[in-house]
Amino acid sequence: MxxxxxxxxxxxxxxxxxxxxxxxxxxxxxxxxxxxxxARQAPSTDRLPVRPLRLLALVGYLVYDLLVSGAEVSWQVLRHGPRACGAIISVPLLTSSERVVTLMASALSLAPGAMALEIDHDAGVWYVYALGPRGASDVERTWLRTMDVQRRVLATFGTPEELARVRRLIEERVA
Amino acid sequence: MITDVVSAVLMLAGALSCLLGALGLVRLPSLLSRLQAATKPQTLGLFLVLAGTALRVDLKSAATLLLVGLFQVITAPVISQIVGRSVHRSGGVRPEVLVVDELAEERPQDRPS
Known part of the structure; x- marks a missing residue:
């Protein structure tokens, strides 16, 4: 305890x-x-690093994101309504820590019209549902946004190696 | 006076956000999209209403409001993920409102028959 x-x-x-x-x-x-x-649990082995400034930046981003997210979902409701589209995409999962995955899924679920649907630890992939995409370019943007959330969470709680990997993947995709 | 105005603006904005969320529940086509309307504008709306309320009450009660907001942030994503995953596994997803479904490509047994 x-x-x-x-x-x-x-x-x-x-x-x-x-x-x-x-x-x-x-x-x-x-x-x-x-x-x-x-509610006893097995003691977790992984410890979260403490980075107060990064944490503050993450919270700030999430608040900003919540505002944008609310506005975007509202727009979808008013503009498209019953014809609103969505997409389920796969995104690489770059951490093995259960806690960081939980934090990432929660952070994403606050982000614009998106949420974590399924997390596949073995394959290192998570599946994300997003409300709004109507074509391939929107899907691409959703992928980048999800990776951006992942990058911010890993910058706060992840290891430097994980952060470097997510940065590299984003750069490769953009290039 | 200024506190009253700010508080009123926050509460009304919050109520508007909740209303838009409710509208989304009626108008959106699938469970997954309705889930977005049920969680996002609602969370934002609740925060705004709480912020408006916090300005009007004493500090002691405002601390409790903070707790309400915190629980909302902790629980809402968990619930929406569980519900979303269940509906996908049970084949309740409507493919015609999805641009792409990479999870169904990976696990074809999830497809509705």
Whole structure:
């Protein structure tokens, strides 16, 4: 049981009560320990690196992305409606860390009209659904956007090798 | 006064975003596309409404609002991925509204019969 998990769950508990008293604090610790004991998991071996500036940049990008994403989906609804098209494309998956994959899928699902559909660890591929593409050039743009999200997440949480690989793949595709 | 105006603008923008999301649920053609309308403009709308609310209440309650937003961001992508994957595996995808489906090319058994 990790101390950081207990602290985090206790914080959530105190925030849920909305009051900071000894009772909510102790109750929070009890509940946190209980929850972590019930939902025991094998200790994960991979540690996420801490890069505060990169993390801040990623959060900033996601907020910006959420605004663009909301506007784009709304546009599809108003402009095309029942005739709106989509595409399911495969994109290389460049990390083996379960945590980073989870973060990547979540980050992508906030991005413009796209979401992770299926993740194939063995083949190193993930399948992404995107709302909007109507032709081959749109599909290409979706691929690049997905890789861009992947690049940003790997810049924050990945290893330098993974980041270099994603950069190289993007450059090869653009060239 | 200024707080009221900013708060009202944020809330109305949020409501508009939620409305567009609801409109998407009615107008879009397939489950996968409706899933986009159900998650994206809704998340944005919720954030805007929460931001508008946070300006009007005391700090203590605003912290709880932050929690609401956080849970939305954590849960929405997970749920949409699970639902999307299930519908594709069970063959509920409409191929005619997809430009390309590379997952079905890879796994033909997912195709609706």
């Amino acid at each position: 990790k101390v950081s998990s207990v602290v985090w769950l206790t914080l959530v508990w105190v925030l849920l009560w909305g009051t900071f008293t000894p009772l909510t604090l102790v109750g929070g610790v009890v509940v946190a320990v209980l929850v972590l004991w019930v």
